[in-house]
Amino acid sequence: MNDSISKGIIVLGGCLLVGLVALGWQIGNAALLVKSLERAVVVKGLSEREVPADIAIWPLTFQEASGELNGIFESIQRKNALITEFLVGHGIAREEITVTPPSVTDLHAQSYGDKHNIPFRYTGSSTVTVYSANVAAVRATMADVISLGKKGVALSGENYQNQTQFVFSGLSALKPDMIEEATKNARSVAEKFAADSDSWLGKIRSALHTTPHIKKVRVVSTVEYYRAD
Numbered sequence: 001m002n003d004s005i006s007k008g009i010i011v012l013g014g015c016l017l018v019g020l021v022a023l024g025w026q027i028g029n030a031a032l033l034v035k036s037l038e039r040a041v042v043v044k045g046l047s048e049r050e051v052p053a054d055i056a057i058w059p060l061t062f063q064e065a066s067g068e069l070n071g072i073f074e075s076i077q078r079k080n081a082l083i084t085e086f087l088v089g090h091g092i093a094r095e096e097i098t099v100t101p102p103s104v105t106d107l108h109a110q111s112y113g114d115k116h117n118i119p120f121r122y123t124g125s126s127t128v129t130v131y132s133a134n135v136a137a138v139r140a141t142m143a144d145v146i147s148l149g150k151k152g153v154a155l156s157g158e159n160y161q162n163q164t165q166f167v168f169s170g171l172s173a174l175k176p177d178m179i180e181e182a183t184k185n186a187r188s189v190a191e192k193f194a195a196d197s198d199s200w201l202g203k204i205r206s207a208l209h210t211t212p213h214i215k216k217v218r219v220v221s222t223v224e225y226y227r228a229d
Helices: 002-037 069-089 135-143 146-150 171-196
Strands: 040-050 055-066 097-099 103-106 122-132 165-167 200-213 216-228
Touching (some): 055 069, 069 097, 069 103, 069 146, 122 135, 171 216
Antiparallel strands (some): 055 165, 097 122, 200 216
């Protein structure tokens, strides 16, 4: 009886081994088949044009300090008015000017630092933002910003959140033609690659279009083609 059990175990083990070998062969063949079907070439095509910016976004930020709460708000209000009149005087429409609410900090309310050595209890800042299609007027105004300093308005330097931007808003109108041009350029590159590798180009497998630049408008088409011998 023990011999019969042993023989059965051996036969079962042999069957399992054969089955595993067959499964491994099938998986290997499937992987090769998938790999052969997935033969592709990825190319990039570029379309680039220089266009004038048609929107200017210009934030003018200044800092203020005072020992009195009323004093700092009055100073901020007065300087916001000076900036607004300066902009209007240079041809920028009032409806293109936005004054954001001031941000004021009470340094005595901070939980750290030596409050006795603070020269001004209150510090604050305000931003006047220009959003204008009159790009020429904005550029001319920026060139004369030193006159604001003569009136007692010291503008802060630009930071990540307050950067001047010149934007081209007509990209949506240009994009279809540029995508077509970039895709044609990509196909030319792919056809050259196929010819050099003694194969021919199939259908588009996938395509991705990006526009990372403004003013120098750039459309990059990343196209993946099927390739066959």
